[in-house]
């Protein structure tokens with residue numbers, strides 16, 4: 001059940017955030033955290049609701065992190081809807097919104113970069129150089145500032161989630177990471193802040209992504225194991241709509257290395273362009289059970 005918080009405390013500095021989190025803890029509350037870059041949609045609301053269902057206080061951060069954009073126009077065009085974000089966060093059950101300035105996150109003298117290693121060189125890492133260093137650095141800093149018990153990340157960004165799990169493990173960050181399933185529109189399109197930049201025709205063409213992934217999922221459920229065949233199911237749908245492809249790849253679900261066969265838990269991941277909007281999506285595939 002959706003329980004809107006009666007008040008959302010908006011804080012802008014690390015000091016104010018610390019005070020708000022300390023007040024929650026003084027009341028014996030456990031703290032959840034949903035990091036976002038704003039432009040909140042139903043997918044974010046689902047993350048916030050999951051946090052509010054599990055914990056007493058929920059912090060939502062709203063910060064468009066410049067260091068994870070490798071393309072200046074993507075950063076410039078990233079939607080910014082702060083007032084609406086606060087309302088969506090409150091209605092979904094958030095109690096604290098942390099909306100810092102860039103200087104608050106990267107104060108004078110800030111010099112550390114978190115480099116997640118091999119997993120960050122593949123797929124998104126290959127096509128968006130530096131993206132995961134920027135993401136991992138800001139997530140490590142945000143987790144340090146919020147000091148939540150549990151933080152929530154969407155499975156639409158499956159590689160990001162795997163990297164966040166790795167860095168919290170490696171750096172002994174004492175926040176549990178929970179993944180939440182991708183939220184889709186009724187017609188299958190994965191929710192994304194970038195969708196609002198699609199025009200009507202682009203929105204229709206973008207459906208090829210989920211159509212292809214669902215077709216591959218059906219093949220896998222029917223026993224298909226060849227990575228090439230599963231990838232071809234997606235590529236075929238993208239080709240019908242002439243969508244330029246960055247990658248369609250069946251990868252190991254924990255290392256994100258490409259595999260030849262669906263012989264372990266895998267992610268079938270896609271990145272492609274619909275006009276000037278770059279979209280990603282994925283499905284998790286398991287080898288079908290063979291009944292003797």
Ligand code: PAF
Pocket residue numbers: 035036037063065068135138139157160
């Ligand atoms: O997924 C996002 O919105 C961002 O990558 C995150 C996790 C908020 C870090 O800036």
